[in-house]
Amino acid sequence: MTINSIQTRRFDTLIIGAGGGGLRAALQLAEADASVAVVSKVFPTRSHTVAAQGGMNAALANVLPDNWHWHMFDTVKGSDYLGDQDAIEYMCRAAPKVVYELEHFGVPFSRLDNGRIYQRPFGGQSQNFGGEQAARTCAAADRTGHAILHSLYQQNIRARTHFFDEYFAVDLLKDDEGNVLGAFVFDIHTGEEIIIEAKTTLIATGGAGQLFRTTTNALINTGDGMAMALRAGVPLQDMEFFQFHPTGIAGRGMLITEGARGEGGYLVNAMGERLMERYAPKAKDLASRDVVSRAIYTEVKEGRGCGPNKDHVMLKLDHLGEDVLQKRLPGIRQTCITFLGIDPAEQAIPVYPTAHYTMGGIPTDRYGQVVVPVKDTPEEPVNGLYAAGECACVSVHGANRLGGNSLLDILVFGRSAANHIIGYLKENRYHRPMNEASVEKAWQRLHRWDKTGEGESVERIRADLKKSMEDNCGVFRTQEVLDNGIKEVSAIAERLKEARISDHTGMFNTARVEALELENLMDVALATVYSASARTESRGAHSRIDYPERDDKNWMKHSLYSSEGRKLDYKPVRTKPMSVTSFPPRPRVY
Amino acid sequence: MMPASSDDSALRWRCRRGMLELDIILNEFLDKSYNTISDEQRCLLDQMLDYPDQLLFDLFLANIQSSDKGISELVTTIRQSLTA
Numbered sequence: 230m231t232i233n234s235i236q237t238r239r240f241d242t243l244i245i246g247a248g249g250g251g252l253r254a255a256l257q258l259a260e261a262d263a264s265v266a267v268v269s270k271v272f273p274t275r276s277h278t279v280a281a282q283g284g285m286n287a288a289l290a291n292v293l294p295d296n297w298h299w300h301m302f303d304t305v306k307g308s309d310y311l312g313d314q315d316a317i318e319y320m321c322r323a324a325p326k327v328v329y330e331l332e333h334f335g336v337p338f339s340r341l342d343n344g345r346i347y348q349r350p351f352g353g354q355s356q357n358f359g360g361e362q363a364a365r366t367c368a369a370a371d372r373t374g375h376a377i378l379h380s381l382y383q384q385n386i387r388a389r390t391h392f393f394d395e396y397f398a399v400d401l402l403k404d405d406e407g408n409v410l411g412a413f414v415f416d417i418h419t420g421e422e423i424i425i426e427a428k429t430t431l432i433a434t435g436g437a438g439q440l441f442r443t444t445t446n447a448l449i450n451t452g453d454g455m456a457m458a459l460r461a462g463v464p465l466q467d468m469e470f471f472q473f474h475p476t477g478i479a480g481r482g483m484l485i486t487e488g489a490r491g492e493g494g495y496l497v498n499a500m501g502e503r504l505m506e507r508y509a510p511k512a513k514d515l516a517s518r519d520v521v522s523r524a525i526y527t528e529v530k531e532g533r534g535c536g537p538n539k540d541h542v543m544l545k546l547d548h549l550g551e552d553v554l555q556k557r558l559p560g561i562r563q564t565c566i567t568f569l570g571i572d573p574a575e576q577a578i579p580v581y582p583t584a585h586y587t588m589g590g591i592p593t594d595r596y597g598q599v600v601v602p603v604k605d606t607p608e609e610p611v612n613g614l615y616a617a618g619e620c621a622c623v624s625v626h627g628a629n630r631l632g633g634n635s636l637l638d639i640l641v642f643g644r645s646a647a648n649h650i651i652g653y654l655k656e657n658r659y660h661r662p663m664n665e666a667s668v669e670k671a672w673q674r675l676h677r678w679d680k681t682g683e684g685e686s687v688e689r690i691r692a693d694l695k696k697s698m699e700d701n702c703g704v705f706r707t708q709e710v711l712d713n714g715i716k717e718v719s720a721i722a723e724r725l726k727e728a729r730i731s732d733h734t735g736m737f738n739t740a741r742v743e744a745l746e747l748e749n750l751m752d753v754a755l756a757t758v759y760s761a762s763a764r765t766e767s768r769g770a771h772s773r774i775d776y777p778e779r780d781d782k783n784w785m786k787h788s789l790y791s792s793e794g795r796k797l798d799y800k801p802v803r804t805k806p807m808s809v810t811s812f813p814p815r816p817r818v819y
Numbered sequence: 820m821m822p823a824s825s826d827d828s829a830l831r832w833r834c835r836r837g838m839l840e841l842d843i844i845l846n847e848f849l850d851k852s853y854n855t856i857s858d859e860q861r862c863l864l865d866q867m868l869d870y871p872d873q874l875l876f877d878l879f880l881a882n883i884q885s886s887d888k889g890i891s892e893l894v895t896t897i898r899q900s901l902t903a
Contacts, residue, residue, distance in 0.1 A: 271835050279837035281874045311893045375873040395832065417832065448835055469881075482839055563880050568843065570902030737828035 250618030308627025420735025477583020488790020597646025
């Protein structure tokens with residue numbers, strides 16, 4: 230096949246990714262009579278949004294008094310003052326409307342006896358700017374993400390959104406002026422390559438939890454959209470901020486909820502010592518997430534880990550008794566029985582910190598427009614390019630995301646991006662001429678994997694990358710550790726250039742897909758470790774042993790990492806909200 | 820390990836799901852036990868892979884049980900392959 234023979238399809242908007250953010254945007258656009266294409270590497274209802282069980286925040290005040298301004302305060306504080314306050318105000322104000330829209334799309338929210346939407350309390354929520362606990366999270370039982378994803382998919386089918394299921398987006402396409410004009414994609418089934426020309430392109434590809442060996446994220450979360458943006462010359466913002474949970478099942482990644490320690494569970498090392506007594510003598514096993522995570526890492530690093538490889542510690546619950554476990558932690562018990570073949574009523578659970586959520590991503594404004602620094606302007610929109618959801622950094626989560634704000638983020642900003650696109654389409658009615666070189670570059674990236682001969686395997690390199698990221702850019706961060714991370718990940722990136730795959734067929738060549746995913750992970754890994762090494766303070770999820778304090782004077786700014794030259798730049802945090810007064814930085818105490 | 824024909828690759832891709840738990844269960848099953856199940860069970864697996872993720876999760880985590888005897892037995896086989 231030559232480039233000239235590649236089929237071209239034209240749409241008003243191309244959306245890459247079919248999770249909650251992509252589908253919410255697609256629906257808004259399709260209902261406004263735009264022609265919309267959604268490209269997804271898996272069937273849409275198998276996107277990672279399905280795994281979001283907790284719910285979404287909105288100040289409906291159905292259970293306890295609440296308002297959007299309190300929600301805004303909690304989100305700014307939770308972000309450790311790195312969140313952009315205009316975007317946070319926008320999100321918190323829009324939240325109730327977005328919830329009611331979902332209700333009308335058919336999401337079966339759990340109900341109170343009076344018929345209103347049930348709301349549960351979550352960590353980090355308060356009434357009256359830091360006062361009593363609030364109850365702000367709307368949920369559809371413990372399957373909120375599933376309910377939202379399926380409702381949005383059905384609504385999109387009704388609205389005649391065009392789905393390219395199981396197609397892989399290789400790279401963005403541009404014109405000579407740098408306007409983004411769609412993407413080069415291929416059909417995973419047949420290998421057929423397609424140019425999708427679009428007046429506007431929205432990236433909604435989710436997070437990059439697969440950067441780390443132990444993660445709660447599904448295999449599909451390989452940072453594809455973030456890496457595409459990097460290769461298109463867009464920097465990634467705040468990539469050093471990655472949320473970890475201290476107790477994932479070792480070697481597997483799934484969460485063991487904090488509730489397990491709340492019920493009286495405790496951590497022990499290889500000698501059977503209660504390790505948290507040394508790291509947090511007062512709070513012990515109920516110390517904050519970063520303290521518990523670092524304690525586990527330190528035990529393993531200093532040779533007191535458990536198991537044949539001494540690579541985890543144990544969470545003991547057996548002293549609680551079978552009845553208590555079955556009554557209060559039935560899900561945990563069943564998870565351990567299913568995945569480990571052990572009953573926590575009888576044996577301890579092997580645990581290790583697990584990577585959960587990517588706070589950083591593609592920089593956008595609150596309209597979902599991708600923004601980049603141009604000369605003295607820190608945020609110049611890239612014409613035709615939008616991003617929303619976990620792949621984007623708008624930035625409402627700043628240095629740390631609050632529970633219940635991730636589903637809200639994807640829905641509010643998926644919708645907001647679509648609204649802006651509708652306006653853009655009215656003013657940009659014609660397709661622009663494509664730059665052939667940008668097609669050629671994407672084609673070359675795909676066909677680089679046609680090379681035969683000797684070379685390292687993708688599997689081996691991927692395993693080394695994930696191990697290195699976990700060791701050098703995980704929960705234990707010092708200058709020495711992070712600089713070693715830069716060295717190791719850079720060396721692994723060099724090895725990837727010479728890697729080979731053995732399958733060169735066209736149909737269902739999943740080896741090629743996995744190779745492309747690894748390239749994406751590699752670009753995102755470099756962005757993460759370079760950004761983390763440069764930030765010499767502790768803020769939110771970026772917790773440094775050698776710089777334990779937050780440093781607002783020097784570091785209240787967003788990081789911007791560019792692939793070209795692996796350079797870092799910075800831009801100010803938007804501390805001015807849309808209509809209310811700013812929340813100035815204060816110590817983040819709960 | 821399964822041979823890597825395009826049919827098998829297609830099957831493996833259908834086992835890429837939205838939840839890590841399902842990725843682990845289904846991929847370990849393909850690696851360890853797929854070759855040992857009957858043609859009839861392969862048809863049932865094909866049918867199961869069209870289920871929504873949440874339903875598969877509930878079946879594999881034993882939160883619910885299928886009323887279909889064949890599906891129920893296949894779920895047990897798949898669960899057993901995890902800790903085999």
